[in-house]
């Protein structure tokens with residue numbers, strides 16, 4: 001719900017937690033607070049606001065501005081209330097003539113070196129300096145503006161999202177501390193002393209030339225207009241706001257969307273957001289402009305074949321066209337000839353409706369989700385071993401970890417706000433193990449250095465995980481009590497015999513992994529004996545032919561060492577997109593109904609059948625790769641694709657394009673004409689996260705509200721479109737608001753039984769399971785026993801991938817993400833984030849570059865057995881020799897033209913992370929890239945023709 005804009009409350013200094021309490025009197029009011037609390041915060045608790053400038057409750061107190069002075073009985077002088085801790089029996093006085101005089105004097109000095117342009121200042125009305133001048137009763141500035149001052153200091157406008165206007169800086173250092181404490185980047189310093197001191201990015205560089213990652217924490221922390229969002233400079237301060245959830249990555253940061261009218265002028269991270277606690281990254285805070293980009297398509301379009309111009313039609317016509325096409329296909333080719341793909345970018349409610357439409361309307365189970373190509377092995381591996389397809393912890397749990405093991409993930413780029421939490425813990429002294437073929441930033445960054453980096457060869461994760469387990473068992477470091485108490489005995493005995501086989505030793509497996517056995521042994525000892533050990537992993541674990549085996553091996557390691565069921569430990573998949581967890585929870589795998597219950601289970605089926613009034617097919621439907629194979633074979637002919645861009649994101653582009661071209665009816669629901677839409681017959685305009693209501697579920701199982709803050713540009717929210725299509729296909733749906741969809745999900749899904757919009761409004765967010773046993777949700781899973789009862793040690797035999805380097809394809813290509821871009825880039829490429837990443841490049845080690853005669857910036861042809869593409873070279877020691885690396889954010893890069901259709905044995909998750917390739921210096925784009933450009937030109941002109949009607 002929209003509310004009048006107000007700055008978020010600020011208690012001056014951070015909350016302290018202690019079982020010991022302290023009572024004191026402030027201005028005659030008795031107050032009891034936790035030991036360690038500052039006098040300033042205790043005063044705020046007593047309803048007394050002490051003026052301040054350098055203090056804010058997201059940062060440790062600093063004590064530099066001297067505005068917050070108080071009098072304390074029995075104490076000499078006037079101590080700063082922000083840096084003075086409370087003591088029992090303390091009597092504090094915050095108001096006196098003396099204090100008022102001192103505060104006014106200090107304020108007068110600040111203002112004498114500050115432009116008095118409040119009326120034309122971009123933050124007029126939303127400025128702490130202005131507020132504080134009022135609070136201390138400043139009435140005159142006696143020093144004049146003639147002497148030395150900073151009033152003509154330069155502005156730094158290098159960052160596309162914020163401006164640094166040094167003339168307004170009061171050198172309170174809040175920005176510097178935010179960059180250190182909150183973000184952990186250490187890009188800012190205070191240069192010089194006394195009057196000459198000034199904020200400096202890097203070595204007195206422009207922000208854009210420094211290490212700044214544009215997270216905006218400094219902008220948020222600045223009490224003046226020195227650091228201000230350009231959107232505020234352009235549009236003015238907001239007048240209303242609503243709490244919503246970021247639509248980018250699986251961290252699921254909570255934001256206040258702040259608006260003037262229907263225009264978002266700022267996204268401010270929500271201090272009460274449990275996933276992010278007031279922090280954000282460049283994407284969530286700044287890259288929201290795509291929602292109103294001129295490329296948005298806001299009217300439905302249809303065409304009979306993909307070489308025809310689009311025809312703009314009404315919603316009614318588009319829905320009737322689609323329903324008739326799908327029914328026609330089913331009549332001619334059978335019930336199973338159509339299906340749908342749901343998206344992890346869409347809300348839970350939208351995903352739920354699409355799978356309901358498929359099961360109850362299409363009458364089959366041909367529904368799959370993009371999680372197929374990212375975290376489906378997590379679902380399989382964690383369900384098999386622990387009993388639930390989800391991560392075990394809260395993000396906050398990392399603050400209790402003593403050892404952090406990161407495998408196949410790059411949190412500073414892909415999960416930046418969680419990375420900042422993790423970095424804070426690592427700076428406090430937690431130890432770090434990184435298992436990754438690439439030297440990710442966390443291996444060696446400001447004030448952090450990994451204790452162990454195991455640069456494993458792509459495709460050998462299972463071998464290295466087995467080697468870690470082997471070492472732990474061989475050296476007797478396992479937690480035998482935990483295993484005896486919590487795990488299935490026969491399975492453990494069998495696994496124990498398996499893992500002790502000599503081929504699993506670090507020495508024997510080094511032949512495959514390429515990792516020094518001593519490093520493996522050291523890492524194993526640290527993980528097993530370092531205290532609370534927590535594993536965080538990403539797509540570098542799952543997107544392999546043995547992705548599911550690796551996830552099981554990770555769970556085995558955690559059970560072996562008793563690192564489950566409490567804070568600071570656990571097994572934590574870092575989900576790529578905002579709602580990967582939710583799209584899986586909502587039953588969008590072809591074999592599972594919502595809540596991961598198998599479609600073959602008669603009792604579950606009958607529950608849904610009686611609620612939906614239909615009979616359900618008991619057989620699992622087609623997975624995405626099966627759909628594409630069946631499309632090429634002419635057996636699958638109609639696809640409803642909501643919010644996904646399979647033509648860019650799925651592997652083996654040639655095959656995907658062949659499949660999409662074979663369809664009789666491809667329906668794409670999206671906000672932009674994406675790569676997949678170029679093969680579509682129906683385009684249903686989607687709504688951005690700012691235009692709809694719903695929920696997302698992040699990597700912690702945390703369900704958070706998405707709130708509509710502006711009208712849907714196309715007139716309908718996505719769930720309304722699916723509902724209209726369902727009704728046109730005789731699958732009645734009568735929801736009037738997404739909250740009713742959530743009520744149905746709760747009624748049919750035991751782990752969601754207690755979830756409702758009322759509860760979400762009340763609590764802010766809820767981590768499932770949320771039901772009668774855990775009415776407010778479940779932060780930590782598997783506390784006393786595993787969801788499946790006893791933990792299961794699965795056998796994790798290492799089977800080398802068929803995708804191996806050979807004489808024809810001597811290098812291994814692996815892929816990943818970059819901070820400024822998101823997935824296929826459809827959103828971030830339509831924002832100023834492109835200044836950081838205009839194109840995908842190929843990272844190659846200097847030795848390999850020399851061997852293949854490649855120099856920095858050269859065009860490099862990359863070919864695999866699936867196809868070939870051309871990228872520019874970036875020579876880098878982040879990758880090891882024999883490995884090359886790229887991202888896939890730009891369609892024309894064609895990274896997935898090169899990736900093969902090898903996939904995980906259990907779930908068909910593609911083996912994106914290992915492709916054997918050949919590289920050579922070339923002079924022109926690949927044939928596919930040339931054809932891609934032609935198709936793009938053709939489809940753009942067919943779209944333009946629709947615009948002319």
Ligand code: SF4
Pocket residue numbers: 168169170171172173174175176199221222223224226227
């Ligand atoms: S830029 Fe803002 S936060 Fe940083 S020192 Fe200056 S006034 Fe303080």
Ligand code: SF4
Pocket residue numbers: 175178179183185186187188211212213214215216217218219
């Ligand atoms: S935007 Fe973030 S990274 Fe950049 S200087 Fe500010 S706090 Fe540091």
Ligand code: SF4
Pocket residue numbers: 246247248249250251252253276280281282283284285415416417418
């Ligand atoms: S970390 Fe993820 S969820 Fe948070 S602001 Fe960035 S992209 Fe959004």
Ligand code: FES
Pocket residue numbers: 051052053054055062063064065066067068069080081082083
């Ligand atoms: S707020 Fe306490 S010294 Fe600045």
